[in-house]
Amino acid sequence: MPTSGLVINTLPSAAIDQAFKQALARYQGQAGNLLPILHAIQDALSCIPQQVVPDLAAALQLSRAEIHGVIQFYPHFREQPTAPVVLEICRAESCQAMGGTELAEHACRSLNCSFHETNANGSITLEPVYCLGLCAQSPAIMINGTPHARMTPARLDQLLQHTKVQA
Known part of the structure; x- marks a missing residue:
């Protein structure tokens, strides 16, 4: 996704951490859980911040490249917060x-x-x-x-x- 245009203020680390932990707790252990986890994080934060990728990759035993590939493949996913x-x-x-x-x-x-x-x-x-x-x-x-x-x-x-x- 292009990243030109206005970048909305950054998200607090505590909010990112909480959204990640809640999504992981909800879907951990389910087969094919990457997409539901990404959707849950984006629903909570309006985007999928780069900070979650390493921890998500480790938790799901996937590479960071695999996580980034999925985020980039689906046009619905955003890496920057949206406006209200x-x-x-x-x-x-x-x-x-x-x-x-x-x-x-x-x-x-x-x-x-x-x-x-x-x-x-x-x-x-x-x-x-x-x-x-x-x-x-x-x-x-x-x-x-x-x-x-x-x-x-x-x-x-x-x-x-x-x-x-x-x-």
Whole structure:
């Protein structure tokens, strides 16, 4: 993932340690536990900090390269914390055919950032997502895990304004 754009303040070591220990305790001993552990860490911290990789590799008897490979392979995983608001825009074919490309361009212009980046004031992180399962109601977005369908640039602006007020 590109790392240009605003980097959100670093996470406290205690929070990283707690998220790692909780995820490991929950999934230790289960077959194929790497992905659930990575998801649990990211759910708790909004990213998977580099600091957890050596300890996770040791705990799961994997190499650091294997852990990094999985983190890099899946576009959902992030290595930097996100802003309080995460805007995900569907980039699948159906959404693109129904105006998703224009919607993404509008979002990039409005936020003055690209995908995988956070806007200058640190309030919104923009991410691509590949199919939200709302193809019949394209284009679709997700704001902090809540899907929104039949999106237009004007509706996106309204939702983001409302979300910023709520945050």
